[in-house]
Amino acid sequence: MRYPTAISQLLGFRIVAIGEATATIELDVDATLHGNQQGTVHGGLLCELADAAIGTAHSTLMQEGESFTSIDLKATFLRPVWQSRLRATAWASHRGRTISHYRCEIQREDGKTVVTVESAVMTLRGGTAQGR
Numbered sequence: 293m294r295y296p297t298a299i300s301q302l303l304g305f306r307i308v309a310i311g312e313a314t315a316t317i318e319l320d321v322d323a324t325l326h327g328n329q330q331g332t333v334h335g336g337l338l339c340e341l342a343d344a345a346i347g348t349a350h351s352t353l354m355q356e357g358e359s360f361t362s363i364d365l366k367a368t369f370l371r372p373v374w375q376s377r378l379r380a381t382a383w384a385s386h387r388g389r390t391i392s393h394y395r396c397e398i399q400r401e402d403g404k405t406v407v408t409v410e411s412a413v414m415t416l417r418g419g420t421a422q423g424r
Contacts, residue, residue: 295348303337305344313384313392315348317341322375332372335407339367342396342409345382349394350413353387359421363391365411376400390415 295307300317309316319341321333328334343365350360382396396409 295351297344299340300344303340305341307348308379310348310352312352313349313387314382315345315352316379316381317345317348319378319380320376321373321378323373330372332374335367335369338369338373338378338398338407339365339409341378341380342367342382342398342407343411345380345396346394346409346411346413349382349384350392350415353384353392354415357417357421359416360413361416363412363414365409367407367409369407370405371400373400373406376402378406385410 304319306318307315308318321337323331323333326333326337343362354360378398378400380396380398382394384392385395386393392413394411394413397405398407399405
């Protein structure tokens, strides 16, 4: 596993916990820095946080010569965030040989869920994994 990634460093993500096909990542957010036109934390940042947690979880399953890529991501936004420590927890809901499915919940520091994310990840082997 390559961590921290360049994007994780840029955005300030922190791994809190990691296990087989699970990961939890934290990020301190503030709408004055991470905001959208409505004055709340941008949904794209929330998706990136979830994607990082999912990718970190899936990376725990990689064998020598394997890599992976996300093939979809669906976010359901439940409530806004202005300023908070966010915690993204991802886990595999289905582990297949090639395609695995993940869920991720991001919660504010008050324990309320901000967004739920589902994603499918494809494990790459052989020539398709080279250079990734």
